[in-house]
Amino acid sequence: MYDLASNRSQTAWRSKPVAKKKTEILVIGGGPAGLAAAEAASSHGKQVTVIDENPAFGGQIWRAEKSELSEKAKNLVEALEKNGVEMIASCTCVASLPDKRILALSNGKTFPIRYDKVIIATGAREQFVPFPGWTLPGVFGAGGLQALVKGGYDISGKRIVVAGTGPLLLAVAAYLKKKGGNVILIAERTDLLSLIGFGLSALRVPGKWREALELRKEIRGISYMTSSSVLWADGNGKLSRVTITNDNEESEIECDLLAIGWHLVPNLEVPTLFGCDLLACAVNADEYMRTSVEDVLSAGEINFVGGLELSLIEGKIAGHSAAENLEAARGLLAKRSRLLTFASSMLNTFLTDPEELRKAVTNDTIVCRCEDVPYGRVKDLKGFNEAKLETRLGMGQCQGRVCGSACEVLFGWEANSVRPPLVPLKISELANFETENK
Amino acid sequence: MTYDVAIIGAGIVGAACADRLSSEGLSVCVIDGPSEFAPATAAGMGHIVVMDDSDAQFALTSYSQKLWDEFASELPPEAEFENCGTLWIAADEEEMEEVDRKFWKYAEIGLTTEILDERSLRSAEPNLKKGLPGALRVPGDSVVYQPVATNFLLARAQAAGASISRNAAVSLVIDGLVETWGGERIEAQHIVISAGCGSTLLPELAKAVKPRKGHLVITERTNTTVNHQLVELGYLRSAHGTDRDSVAFNIQPRKTGQLLIGSSRQYGSDDPSADLEIVAKMMKRALEYFPSAADAQATRIWTGFRPATPDGLPYIGMVPGYEKVYAATGHEGLGITTALGTAALIADEILGRESAIPREPYSPTRIDG
Amino acid sequence: MAEILRYKIDGTEHEASPGTTVAAALLNVGVTAFRISVSGEPRAPLCGMGICFDCRVTIDGVSNVRSCLEPVADGMEIETGG
Ligand SMILES: Cc1cc2nc3c(=O)[nH]c(=O)nc-3n(C[C@H](O)[C@H](O)[C@H](O)COP(=O)(O)OP(=O)(O)OC[C@H]3O[C@@H](n4cnc5c(N)ncnc54)[C@H](O)[C@@H]3O)c2cc1C
Ligand SMILES: Cc1cc2nc3c(=O)[nH]c(=O)nc-3n(C[C@H](O)[C@H](O)[C@H](O)COP(=O)(O)OP(=O)(O)OC[C@H]3O[C@@H](n4cnc5c(N)ncnc54)[C@H](O)[C@@H]3O)c2cc1C
Ligand code: FES
Numbered sequence: 001m002y003d004l005a006s007n008r009s010q011t012a013w014r015s016k017p018v019a020k021k022k023t024e025i026l027v028i029g030g031g032p033a034g035l036a037a038a039e040a041a042s043s044h045g046k047q048v049t050v051i052d053e054n055p056a057f058g059g060q061i062w063r064a065e066k067s068e069l070s071e072k073a074k075n076l077v078e079a080l081e082k083n084g085v086e087m088i089a090s091c092t093c094v095a096s097l098p099d100k101r102i103l104a105l106s107n108g109k110t111f112p113i114r115y116d117k118v119i120i121a122t123g124a125r126e127q128f129v130p131f132p133g134w135t136l137p138g139v140f141g142a143g144g145l146q147a148l149v150k151g152g153y154d155i156s157g158k159r160i161v162v163a164g165t166g167p168l169l170l171a172v173a174a175y176l177k178k179k180g181g182n183v184i185l186i187a188e189r190t191d192l193l194s195l196i197g198f199g200l201s202a203l204r205v206p207g208k209w210r211e212a213l214e215l216r217k218e219i220r221g222i223s224y225m226t227s228s229s230v231l232w233a234d235g236n237g238k239l240s241r242v243t244i245t246n247d248n249e250e251s252e253i254e255c256d257l258l259a260i261g262w263h264l265v266p267n268l269e270v271p272t273l274f275g276c277d278l279l280a281c282a283v284n285a286d287e288y289m290r291t292s293v294e295d296v297l298s299a300g301e302i303n304f305v306g307g308l309e310l311s312l313i314e315g316k317i318a319g320h321s322a323a324e325n326l327e328a329a330r331g332l333l334a335k336r337s338r339l340l341t342f343a344s345s346m347l348n349t350f351l352t353d354p355e356e357l358r359k360a361v362t363n364d365t366i367v368c369r370c371e372d373v374p375y376g377r378v379k380d381l382k383g384f385n386e387a388k389l390e391t392r393l394g395m396g397q398c399q400g401r402v403c404g405s406a407c408e409v410l411f412g413w414e415a416n417s418v419r420p421p422l423v424p425l426k427i428s429e430l431a432n433f434e435t436e437n438k
Numbered sequence: 439m440t441y442d443v444a445i446i447g448a449g450i451v452g453a454a455c456a457d458r459l460s461s462e463g464l465s466v467c468v469i470d471g472p473s474e475f476a477p478a479t480a481a482g483m484g485h486i487v488v489m490d491d492s493d494a495q496f497a498l499t500s501y502s503q504k505l506w507d508e509f510a511s512e513l514p515p516e517a518e519f520e521n522c523g524t525l526w527i528a529a530d531e532e533e534m535e536e537v538d539r540k541f542w543k544y545a546e547i548g549l550t551t552e553i554l555d556e557r558s559l560r561s562a563e564p565n566l567k568k569g570l571p572g573a574l575r576v577p578g579d580s581v582v583y584q585p586v587a588t589n590f591l592l593a594r595a596q597a598a599g600a601s602i603s604r605n606a607a608v609s610l611v612i613d614g615l616v617e618t619w620g621g622e623r624i625e626a627q628h629i630v631i632s633a634g635c636g637s638t639l640l641p642e643l644a645k646a647v648k649p650r651k652g653h654l655v656i657t658e659r660t661n662t663t664v665n666h667q668l669v670e671l672g673y674l675r676s677a678h679g680t681d682r683d684s685v686a687f688n689i690q691p692r693k694t695g696q697l698l699i700g701s702s703r704q705y706g707s708d709d710p711s712a713d714l715e716i717v718a719k720m721m722k723r724a725l726e727y728f729p730s731a732a733d734a735q736a737t738r739i740w741t742g743f744r745p746a747t748p749d750g751l752p753y754i755g756m757v758p759g760y761e762k763v764y765a766a767t768g769h770e771g772l773g774i775t776t777a778l779g780t781a782a783l784i785a786d787e788i789l790g791r792e793s794a795i796p797r798e799p800y801s802p803t804r805i806d807g
Numbered sequence: 808m809a810e811i812l813r814y815k816i817d818g819t820e821h822e823a824s825p826g827t828t829v830a831a832a833l834l835n836v837g838v839t840a841f842r843i844s845v846s847g848e849p850r851a852p853l854c855g856m857g858i859c860f861d862c863r864v865t866i867d868g869v870s871n872v873r874s875c876l877e878p879v880a881d882g883m884e885i886e887t888g889g
Contacts, residue, residue: 053857053876054856054857054876055828055876055877055878060856064826065826066824066825066826066827067825067826067878068826090876095712095714097714103714108869125854125856125858126854126858128853128854128859135844135848135850137839137840137841137849137850137851138839138851139853140852140853140854140855141853141854141855143854143855143856144852144853144854144855144856145855146855147854147855147856147875148828148830148831148834148852148855148875149831151827151828151830151831151855151875152823152824152826152827152828152831152832152835153830153831153834153835154831154835237839237840237849238839238849238851267858275711369844369850369853369859369861370845370860371845372844372845372846372848382604385480389480389585389586390516390585390586390589391516392694395656395737395738396737396845396860397658397737397860397863397871398858398859398860398861399737399738401858401859401860402853402854402858402859419712419738419739419740420712420714420739421736421739423871423873424658424735424736424737424871425735425736426732426733426734426735426736427655427657427699427721427724427725427731427732427733427734427735427736428721428725428732428733430655430714430717430718430721430736430739431718431721431722431724431725431732432718433714433715433717433718658870658871659845694845733870735870735871
């Protein structure tokens with residue numbers, strides 16, 4: 001059998017998955033927030049370890065393209081390594097252990113890492129909302145398709161519909177077009193008036209208008225519809241057609257791929273395992289990024305989905321604060337609060353009425369993709385827990401990461417079904433835990 | 439209005455009581471609310487098993503098992519009732535003597551079991567470790583997906599006229615009256631306390647009912663064949679010990695092809711989070727008996743608290759010092775099995791009838807003794 | 808490091824360039840059923856970032872590997888349809 005481990009160490013862009021078993025400051029997640037936190041913490045001479053479950057650092061926005069890190073992320077990662085920060089890619093935090101330890105998983109093996117302080121920076125993911133046909137191969141999250149293309153998926157010539165809502169759609173469409181995709185339509189749910197309002201508020205932010213202009217240029221030639229959404233997707237074993245509505249008129253569009261983007265929702269699995277207080281579906285951290293649990297901090301999009309700048313500044317604050325240098329952190333508080341105010345003001349533009357979303361769903365639309373539980377089986381139940389127990393919804397491999405937030409949108413249920421291990425682990429690995437730990 | 443019966447707690451025991459009493463034509467009100475401990479019923483394993491730690495336990499479990507068999511045909515398919523039987527597995531020749539003893543004991547009450555030697559054990563369960571000396575097969579035991587069974591019982595009670603209040607935690611019970619934290623007062627002739635670990639709302643029960651933590655691990659769907667619920671005979675030792683943490687091999691085949699693996703017992707912990715050190719001990723134990731589970735992937739680990747009593751028997755019946763307040767609690771690791779028997783005994787007592795088995799061994803009168 | 812990685816999907820040999828994730832490689836050769844769902848439907852990647860587990864395959868005998876998080880390696884053996 002081929003040895004996965006040895007390939008890893010040969011592969012230059014993937015650092016060796018051998019962790020020290022002890023560190024002063026442990027950072028979980030190496031996106032912008034985690035990297036900024038590591039930089040700030042190590043600037044005070046602290047011993048810092050960063051783990052990330054992706055094979056490369058950079059998180060969502062700085063995601064590597066076929067192993068090549070973006071310039072910004074590369075510089076940052078190199079600087080961190082030079083400063084002695086331990087960088088472990090392909091390493092997932094799967095559980096929180098007593099005595100300030102986590103259980104990490106790398107190359108199929110688990111091992112504990114002990115810390116004095118931990119900074120959680122696990123970022124956000126795309127929210128998915130079920131509709132008929134969304135389980136067909138060929139239907140992707142918008143950011144998901146972008147990530148796959150960055151991972152080497154060749155979309156040249158593929159007919160692509162980009163749909164959903166939010167500013168991410170334009171960025172994704174532009175990217176897919178640049179990569180040779182034949183983007184035939186962008187269908188934005190929100191109506192034109194709200195969009196204009198959004199555009200105006202975005203213009204108040206320096207730099208944003210330039211970004212917007214660039215984007216407009218890049219997506220020139222792609223048809224763009226507002227008040228438009230996907231009703232269902234069809235195909236035999238894979239996607240071949242979507243039916244969309246535009247101002248109450250339905251039409252069918254032949255396509256190979258559908259990239260559908262909603263909002264982003266924080267990845268709360270890790271902070272939940274640590275027992276951190278949550279508020280409004282995000283981690284409830286104070287301005288120094290301290291959570292309700294002692295020595296556990298959080299930064300970036302798990303605190304608030306507010307974009308790159310906010311994540312970076314939160315990362316820095318968390319890094320200083322974990323290094324117990326509140327003075328350095330204090331200097332950044334005003335800037336953070338400005339960014340937060342701006343990000344909050346943009347929130348409402350793209351909110352969609354749950355009633356509208358439910359309309360598209362039929363009784364046999366799958367809600368839980370792991371256990372294939374359809375809408376009809378859960379719609380009359382009283383809550384996520386009851387649905388879990390009655391139908392096994394949320395109890396499959398993804399542990400409710402997809403259907404949990406779908407149920408929040410469709411039914412207003414609070415989905416709190418996080419249990420260790422965060423990813424499936426072999427029984428033999430669970431059995432080893434004790435000895436590994438000695 | 440004054441109900442005939444108010445039932446506190448809608449776990450499987452409360453649900454079975456509600457179903458039974460309302461089918462007898464009594465007016466029933468079920469009051470359920472959150473307590474310090476999550477409901478045991480949602481966490482349990484659903485093994486319907488005859489156990490003979492004591493004669494009283496033997497009587498209640500075998501009576502209940504019969505009731506489950508009658509009930510099975512009425513359950514919806516999602517309850518996944520399956521009469522797969524239990525194998526009590528001996529680890530060595532000494533434990534084979536225990537297999538013998540159990541065989542005769544079960545025979546006394548007319549329960550047919552079968553002694554498997556090394557070869558027949560291997561053909562019954564090819565994935566067990568080679569070289570195990572044998573096992574006792576108890577063909578009458580079953581498994582059920584108890585959350586669905588519980589909801590089914592509640593729905594049937596409701597259809598027979600029972601009223602069910604959710605999110606109404608009870609703060610006070612006195613003769614004839616139940617009060618909730620929300621200030622709601624419910625009058626009833628008879629009051630049944632089936633609140634699991636939350637039954638401590640009567641000081642008499644608070645003394646005696648203690649939470650006993652357990653862990654379970656479930657795997658993804660596998661192709662590994664398991665035909666029976668497999669339990670090590672040493673389980674009896676584990677279930678008996680009262681103060682030390684213990685683990686025992688216990689594996690349950692689910693209809694989905696998933697393996698549900700137990701089990702652990704810990705006193706003195708009220709922390710619901712999974713303790714991976716105990717889980718590691720459990721998994722080691724499981725692999726000693728069932729090495730083919732090594733590569734199966736665990737998708738979920740959870741814990742639950744069993745309402746345990748000092749002598750290992752539940753409290754079923756009128757609580758001394760009260761008038762018509764009944765306990766139906768303290769079922770520890772057997773509450774799914776014995777819920778139906780418990781409900782029958784409670785109904786008999788309320789209606790002033792004889793029961794199919796003597797009620798006296800379960801009476802809460804023994805609490806102080 | 809090899810310029811071209813050779814790996815197998817369900818026994819058939821394929822090539823990919825370094826840095827390609829297993830998910831991307833499978834999509835590039837037209838695989839649609841990464842896994843078969845509980846009710847028998849084909850499933851393929853949705854989220855591209857380790858969240859949905861719909862891209863899971865067996866790699867070198869290890870099941871449940873999220874192919875979107877795993878780079879192709881020379882000699883890898885991938886099984887789909889699990
Ligand atoms: C699909 C998508 C597209 C986006 N596009 C844009 C855009 O165009 N413009 C913009 O301004 N913002 C965009 N964002 C928002 C962007 O995520 C933030 O601006 C910024 O990247 C957030 O940084 P972060 O460090 O908080 O999180 P992330 O960048 O998400 O980083 C979190 C990291 O944590 C790791 N991780 C998660 N769980 C674990 C675990 N259990 N163990 C170990 N590691 C773990 C992940 O692998 C990831 O690398 C996008 C977000 C998403 C999800
Ligand atoms: C890991 C594990 C494995 C098990 N395996 C098995 C098995 O294989 N076979 C078997 O037979 N048994 C098994 N059991 C035991 C079984 O689960 C329990 O004995 C049984 O579920 C107890 O049911 P109950 O209705 O008494 O309690 P619960 O299910 O706990 O229900 C009590 C209800 O009362 C509510 N409540 C509490 N306080 C109040 C209050 N003040 N006011 C209103 N409502 C209140 C609670 O919220 C709850 O809903 C297992 C248990 C565990 C933990
Ligand atoms: S595509 Fe969702 S986990 Fe890989």
